[in-house]
Amino acid sequence: MILQTLSPALTSLAEVNPLEYSGPAWSPYLVGALIGVLSMLTFYFSNKPLGASTAYARAAGMLGNLTAPHHTQRLKYFQDNPPKIGWEFMLVLGVVIGAFVAAWSGNEWTGRLLPLMWQDRFGADSGLLRVLVAFCGGGLMAFGARMAGGCTSGHGISGTLQLAIGSWIAAICFFIGGIVTAMLMYAV
Known part of the structure; x- marks a missing residue:
């Protein structure tokens, strides 16, 4: 089930060449x-x-x-x-x-509160929703960082450089969480 959901997203990622970024x-x-x-x-x-x-x-x-x-x-x-x-x-x-x-x-x-990708998904008049989502997401990340004994930079940069197993597990979970969130929010 999860692999079937991830398959189209992984296929589209395979077609993207990071060296040909247009912007x-x-x-x-x-x-x-x-x-x-x-x-x-x-x-x-x-x-x-x-x-x-x-x-x-x-x-x-x-x-x-x-x-x-x-x-x-x-x-x-x-x-x-x-x-x-x-x-x-x-x-x-x-x-x-x-x-x-x-x-x-x-x-x-850009000076814009709402990126085009957000507007395409949630509408041009969803500024308050974006602020609430960002505030709640920031609060959850701060709580998670204190519970995990470090944040994405602490675990993802410093901890992985020191080859700390807990930091590698945390970094993998950060990426999984980001992928799942993007798929839920943007129906990737």
């Missing part, structure tokens, strides 16, 4: 090499793996300190990991800025 974009080989260099430098200078989920947990702690400081300071996690702007937070900020620079320099900046 302007950064080379995936260059970007992959730069991520590898960044990961090596992160290990060298901080002796820590590259990851982003800690930044979100600390941002939540900083918001908690603003809104309910007594409660936040009593939580065991924030006693062990004080909410602060650390290198992980700056990494996330750098990812946002880097995404903007990449889109702008590659002439891919």
Whole structure:
């Protein structure tokens, strides 16, 4: 059943040549090499793996300190990991800025809330739906990252580079989850 559902998607993927991408974009080989260099430098200078989920947990702690400081300071996690702007937070900020620079320099900046693929599937007036789906998806990913002890960058980049079995299993599950979600949302 699952293989029959995946078969058309796999056939269409086999027909796609990634070297013949029609739009302007950064080379995936260059970007992959730069991520590898960044990961090596992160290990060298901080002796820590590259990851982003800690930044979100600390941002939540900083918001908690603003809104309910007594409660936040009593939580065991924030006693062990004080909410602060650390290198992980700056990494996330750098990812946002880097995404903007990449889109702008590659002439891919659209300024649109709804990509054409989303509009084709859900309609041009589905902006609120997209925001809700993105918010809920982000919340689920943050929860999953804390449960798994790391996020896609922590497991998918740093953990797999260290040949950690748990990280390889997590990375495989990330891809399976992404494929299933795309198939459900876009009827691929």
